[in-house]
Amino acid sequence: MPSSNDKFRKSGANPLSSEGARPGLPDPSSVLAETVLVSPKGQRYRILRTDEKDAYDPPAQPEKERS
Amino acid sequence: MHTAENRIALPDPASIVGETEFTPSRRATSAAAAAGSGAAALPARYRVITTNEVDAYEAPLTAAEAEIFGLNRVKSPGDNFKGTARKTAKLSVSKAPVQDFQDISSVLAALPAKDPKNVSDGPDSGRIADEERNIRVRAFIYAASREADNDFHLIVGDDPNKGEEVKMMTMEISGIPPKKAASFADLKSVRDTYKSFFKSNLPGFSYDFYDPPIPIEVEGSLFFDASHDHGTPPGPSKLRPHMPRIWELHPISRIVFEP
Numbered sequence: 042m043p044s045s046n047d048k049f050r051k052s053g054a055n056p057l058s059s060e061g062a063r064p065g066l067p068d069p070s071s072v073l074a075e076t077v078l079v080s081p082k083g084q085r086y087r088i089l090r091t092d093e094k095d096a097y098d099p100p101a102q103p104e105k106e107r108s
Numbered sequence: 109m110h111t112a113e114n115r116i117a118l119p120d121p122a123s124i125v126g127e128t129e130f131t132p133s134r135r136a137t138s139a140a141a142a143a144g145s146g147a148a149a150l151p152a153r154y155r156v157i158t159t160n161e162v163d164a165y166e167a168p169l170t171a172a173e174a175e176i177f178g179l180n181r182v183k184s185p186g187d188n189f190k191g192t193a194r195k196t197a198k199l200s201v202s203k204a205p206v207q208d209f210q211d212i213s214s215v216l217a218a219l220p221a222k223d224p225k226n227v228s229d230g231p232d233s234g235r236i237a238d239e240e241r242n243i244r245v246r247a248f249i250y251a252a253s254r255e256a257d258n259d260f261h262l263i264v265g266d267d268p269n270k271g272e273e274v275k276m277m278t279m280e281i282s283g284i285p286p287k288k289a290a291s292f293a294d295l296k297s298v299r300d301t302y303k304s305f306f307k308s309n310l311p312g313f314s315y316d317f318y319d320p321p322i323p324i325e326v327e328g329s330l331f332f333d334a335s336h337d338h339g340t341p342p343g344p345s346k347l348r349p350h351m352p353r354i355w356e357l358h359p360i361s362r363i364v365f366e367p
Binding site: 065066067068073076078080081082084086087088089090091092093094095096097098 | 250251253255256261265268274276305306309311312313314315316317318319320321322335340341342343344345346347350365366
């Protein structure tokens with residue numbers, strides 16, 4: 042079973058988090074998903090996918106209907 | 109690591125929307141015990157293949173969900189530039205010599221004190237005099253999203269160790285111009301480099317944040333985005349206070365990750 046230190050995560054608390062250590066992280070309520078990118082040089086970056094768009098962009102279009 | 113070529117039960121390639129690697133954290137003794145027992149060694153890494161398949165009785169992934177989660181292989185927005193506003197300027201690289209800057213704060217400090225007035229937003233609007241500048245700077249990507257015109261919109265700032273004093277600005281990985289454009293080779297190379305670094309983790313139409321911010325060395329032409337002259341400026345809400353100007357680096361003409 043994966044442990045809490047796994048490199049790939051979809052959600053939940055993350056041991057990589059530096060939240061609180063620097064400015065500019067998103068509002069936690071806007072975070073939809075989380076994963077980790079491992080760069081070609083081996084550096085690990087947490088990617089926080091949010092629902093935030095630029096204020097002038099239209100929101101995602103809801104689907105008209107589902108079969 | 110096992111691949112699609114050497115085992116069964118992998119998904120239909122057409123259903124794949126993302127891929128990443130998963131490296132389990134194991135106690136060192138586990139591997140030693142496995143070796144000692146003669147059991148087959150566990151893989152060091154697993155490939156995680158995300159598909160758009162759901163059980164037949166579940167609702168399928170919607171286009172809106174695909175946008176939010178950045179599943180670009182579902183939406184297939186392409187790579188070509190699709191915008192019109194100031195298209196001529198956005199797809200051109202100034203011929204001015206490259207000026208080196210220490211950080212984003214120093215770039216911002218070197219901008220004209222007053223924003224230009226009456227810059228046309230039309231497609232034929234070329235570079236104005238203040239935009240005939242190329243800069244090179246080492247900085248950090250804090251967040252990024254994909255725009256409807258196929259540009260990738262990067263929020264780039266100073267070293268995060270500066271804390272609340274960090275300044276940021278927008279820089280754009282341009283959609284690819286027509287092949288006949290003078291900038292075609294440079295802009296395609298930049299986009300290829302960007303996509304190669306992020307692979308299946310490209311941002312979607314909402315913002316991704318990076319923790320820690322990703323170090324880059326970047327070159328490009330200054331650009332005044334007149335479309336943001338009024339109303340809310342670009343950038344996610346938490347970063348906008350660090351973005352004092354609406355000047356951009358647009359397009360990025362060279363980028364190096366983790367220099």
